[in-house]
Amino acid sequence: MGADTLDLDSSAALDDARQRLREVFGHDDFRGRQPDVLVRVLAGQSTLAVMPTGAGKSLTYQLPATMLHGTCVVISPLIALMHDQLRAARADGIRAATLTSADSDWRETMDAFRAGELDLLYVAPERASQPSFCDLLTAAPLALFAIDEAHCVSEWGHDFRPDYRQLRPLMDRFGDIPRLALTATADAHTRADILEQLGIPQDGLVVAGFDRPSIHYAIRHRDNPVRQLTTLMGEQPGPGIVYAPTRRKVEDLAAKLAAATGREVLPYHAGLDPHVRAENQARFVASEDMVMVATIAFGMGIDKPDVRFVAHASIPKSIEAYYQETGRAGRDGDPSLALMLWGAEDFARARMRLAEVPEDRQAGDRQRLDSLASLVETAGCRRAVLLRHFGEDPPGQCGNCDNCLDAPGVVDVTELARKFLSAAYRTGQSFGFGHLQKVLTGAEDDRVRQREHDRLSVFGIVDGEDAAMLRPVSRALQARGSLVATEHGGLALGGDAKDILKGDTPVMIVKPPKKERRSRRSRAGGVNPVGDPLFDALRELRRELAVEGQVPPYVIFHDATLREMAVTRPASLSELGAIGGVGAKKLDAYGERFLDCIRRH
Numbered sequence: 001m002g003a004d005t006l007d008l009d010s011s012a013a014l015d016d017a018r019q020r021l022r023e024v025f026g027h028d029d030f031r032g033r034q035p036d037v038l039v040r041v042l043a044g045q046s047t048l049a050v051m052p053t054g055a056g057k058s059l060t061y062q063l064p065a066t067m068l069h070g071t072c073v074v075i076s077p078l079i080a081l082m083h084d085q086l087r088a089a090r091a092d093g094i095r096a097a098t099l100t101s102a103d104s105d106w107r108e109t110m111d112a113f114r115a116g117e118l119d120l121l122y123v124a125p126e127r128a129s130q131p132s133f134c135d136l137l138t139a140a141p142l143a144l145f146a147i148d149e150a151h152c153v154s155e156w157g158h159d160f161r162p163d164y165r166q167l168r169p170l171m172d173r174f175g176d177i178p179r180l181a182l183t184a185t186a187d188a189h190t191r192a193d194i195l196e197q198l199g200i201p202q203d204g205l206v207v208a209g210f211d212r213p214s215i216h217y218a219i220r221h222r223d224n225p226v227r228q229l230t231t232l233m234g235e236q237p238g239p240g241i242v243y244a245p246t247r248r249k250v251e252d253l254a255a256k257l258a259a260a261t262g263r264e265v266l267p268y269h270a271g272l273d274p275h276v277r278a279e280n281q282a283r284f285v286a287s288e289d290m291v292m293v294a295t296i297a298f299g300m301g302i303d304k305p306d307v308r309f310v311a312h313a314s315i316p317k318s319i320e321a322y323y324q325e326t327g328r329a330g331r332d333g334d335p336s337l338a339l340m341l342w343g344a345e346d347f348a349r350a351r352m353r354l355a356e357v358p359e360d361r362q363a364g365d366r367q368r369l370d371s372l373a374s375l376v377e378t379a380g381c382r383r384a385v386l387l388r389h390f391g392e393d394p395p396g397q398c399g400n401c402d403n404c405l406d407a408p409g410v411v412d413v414t415e416l417a418r419k420f421l422s423a424a425y426r427t428g429q430s431f432g433f434g435h436l437q438k439v440l441t442g443a444e445d446d447r448v449r450q451r452e453h454d455r456l457s458v459f460g461i462v463d464g465e466d467a468a469m470l471r472p473v474s475r476a477l478q479a480r481g482s483l484v485a486t487e488h489g490g491l492a493l494g495g496d497a498k499d500i501l502k503g504d505t506p507v508m509i510v511k512p513p514k515k516e517r518r519s520r521r522s523r524a525g526g527v528n529p530v531g532d533p534l535f536d537a538l539r540e541l542r543r544e545l546a547v548e549g550q551v552p553p554y555v556i557f558h559d560a561t562l563r564e565m566a567v568t569r570p571a572s573l574s575e576l577g578a579i580g581g582v583g584a585k586k587l588d589a590y591g592e593r594f595l596d597c598i599r600r601h
Contacts, residue, residue, distance in 0.1 A: 010039045017042065017063060024066055024092050026561075026583035031056055033208035037180070038063065041144060046179040046200045048150065050186055051208040053327030054305075057182045058085060061146035065119040066094060070141035074122045075167060076148040080281065082122040084303040089120055091555050093585030096120035099127060114139045125152075129166035134173055142177045147198060150181035151320075154193040155361070159321075168199050184210075184327060185320045188391050189364075210323065210390045214330050215338050217382040218402040219375070221475065221512070222341035225313050226253070230260045232339055233291060238308030239284065242293045243325060245314045245346075247271045253313060254293040268294035285552045288539070296325065305332035305554050311339040315346040318368035319375060319389050332558045342376055344433075344475040348485035351494075373479040379403060379410045379510045409511035413473050414500070416466055417482075417507040420473055421497050423458040424483065427451075429492035433474050436491065441467050469512075476509045534601040535566040541597050545590060556590065557581055569598055 014030075017038050021027050030038070033051065037060040040047045051057045065072035076082045082098045089096040095118050097109040112118050113136065127133055145167075147153070153164035171179055181198050195202060220228065229242060242257070244250045247269040258265035264287065266280040284292045285304055292298060296316070310329040316322040322340070330336030350369055357365050375385045383398035397404045423436045438445045439453050442460025453459060462470065474491075477483040481495035499505040539553075539562060546553040561581035570576040576595060577587045 010043075013039055013042045017067065020063060020067055021059075023584050024063070024094065025059070026577070026579070026581045026586065028580065033206055034060055036206050040204065040206070041178060041180055042067065044176075044178045045204060047204045047206060048181040048183075048191065048194055048198070048200050049206045049208065050183055050191060050210075052210050052212050053184045053324070054212060054331040054333065055184075055208055057148075057184070060182070061144060061180055062089060062092075062094060062120065064144060068143035070143035071113060071116070071118045072120050072144040072146055073128075073137065073142060074120055074146045074148060075125050075128050076122055077125065077152055077161060079124065081148075081303060082124070084285070086122060087551050087555050088303065091551065091586065092583055094119050096122070098122040099133075100124060110136060116140050125161060125163035125167060128170055129163055134170055137170075137174065142174055145171050145174075145177055145179045147179065147181045149183060150194050150198065151183040151186045151190055153181075153197045154186070154190045159324075165197065168197060172199065185324045187320070187389070210387055210392060211383065211394070212327060212330070213398070213400065214333055214335050215326060216335065216400050216402075217326070217338050217386070219340045219342065219382065221472075222314070222343045225341055226256045226260060228341055229253070229257055229311060229313070232309065232311060232337070233257065233261050233263060236309045236337060237289060239287055239289060239304065239306055240291045240309040240311065241298070241307060241325075241328060242291060242311045242313060243296060243316070244293055245295070247295060249313065250293050250295055257291065257293065264290045266290065266292055268292050268298040270295065270297050286546065288543075288553060296321070303331070304328075304552065305558060306334070307331070307336065308334075309337040309339065311341070313341055315340065315342050315350065315372060315376070317350070318365070319371040319386070320368065322372065322375070323386065323390075332554070332560060334559065340376070342479075344478040345485075347373060347479045347481075351481060351484050352487070370481065373481070377476055377479055377509065379408050379508070410508050411469070411511045412506065413469060413476075413509050414503070414506045416462070416469055416473050417477060418501055418503070419458060419461055420470065420477065421482065421493060421501050423456075424491050425493055425501075426456050426458055427453055430486060430488065430490035432489050432491060433471065436474075437467075437470050440470060472509060472512045473507070476507065482507075532566055534569070534598065535562060537597050537601055538562045538565055538594065541593060545593070557586070565594065565598065570595065571599075 014035055018029060021030065032055050034056055037047055037049045041060060041064045049057065049060060061072050061074060079100045079102050082100060086096050086098050097112060097118055099106055099109050099121060100123070103109065113121055123133065147167060152159050152161035153167065154160065171177065179198060179200055181194055181200060183194070186194060191205060195205065222228070233240065242253060244253050250267045250269045254265050254267040266283065268277060268280050280292070284290050288306070307329045310326050312325070316325055326338035329338055354362055354366055354369070371389045375382060378385050381397050381404050382401035384394045384396060387394040399405070419440060420436065423440050427436065427439060435447065438448050439456065439459055440462040448454050474483065482497045482500060483491045484494035486492050496505050500507060542553045542556045542562065545556050558581055561579060564579045568579065570579065573587060573591050573595065576582055576591050
């Protein structure tokens, strides 16, 4: 069985695809590198597409699925994500189904597949690797294999899933069916591994870049997370996600933020009752202003486009994880915010955990953590640091991160860093910051005297303004690995500490602000014409339709589509159908009700 490919040149194929794009999805043209990927898919060529979150990866298989003969089989890692994409695909009139352990209609789905009645069939990698599924695939024509979150196939990736290694044997059974692997997070090493593991030729790589220009990146030292996050929520009225490191912290933050802001704030972690967890997720997906406090267990299965902010209450596990998690903000292209709150103890714990990682992965994980430290400590453009990690050559300034918009001062603290490291060494590398601070500032302290640390050469050698800089210097040294935490909470020399002590390596840090700087304006605010009666009425109608159809509001129309309606005020179905995001199926289903709403205003 082979996939029917378009016997047309690239231009003609794209013209046909563009017409179908307008009919099915209501968009006039493609974005970014979508055309390059589509030309290859429609020509039956296997491809790895590396595209940022929100760049329209799913369209590169959903659109061909409506054009090619046969079913596109989509392998996706999470049931929630599949069901989210299923709702959106069906709303656009695409014949789609899922085959998961949560589906009670699996017999009907298999019958529809055998009858050739499906454009898309979503399955998890665990099911796809079963012999019975391979047998099912022989019963009907196939058009394409699409492997979502393809970085999961690579041991070099940050989210390795062993079941993904079973996909190539399955696809090799159907060798003439093209493969489309999709990911947003893969550095050069991981990309090469994906190509090899999934049997995609080297010339099949399409890299669309990693930049998400609509996301405003900001990073702050964590001093009072409840207050800092309350301030953020006051500036960002739309839906948001707050990532916390532990289940206990999730529960604590959710309760305190709800009390402090009066907004609906719910927890999400693996320890919750499955029914509660599912209910909280469903409420978040359907909401237009709710905030979810969660562990990293939440988010990968959510395709919610209108998340206005993602905040980290501590550092993520890697720079790839940070990119993926922040990428859940602003998938609709509207302005959004990514805020990270960090402390030195975050890096201390992360470096201690490296010892628990298999030895063959330690070097890669250490490099990722060092890259994250560079992102946190930089006085330059955050976006540039992030993009360089993925092999890009970005401009020196992006104009949409905290450092570009409010350039921090940089201080040479090499001598103070040498004093701090010397104190850690001379006290036996077994004391924490508080004790070292007392030694360096010459504090009258019983513990210092009992251990005769008041007789050391480093006793009392720091005073004045330098004393106030000790904590930020300690944070910076721990972030870069020059100081590492011992299992008993002490600080020991590590990394480049000896080079710093010898004077061979300078230490520059961002000058700490006297008080927390607040953003100059709400980065994600102002994108909707709040107060416009028509826009408010259109959103209210969307909510009513969402309840009637039991789907999230964004499945009906995105905010951008409603804004265009409010501005252009279409008077007929043809005028409404010309608005971006209004495809034929949605025009038929909702057109008259939205026109009636517009006429009344």
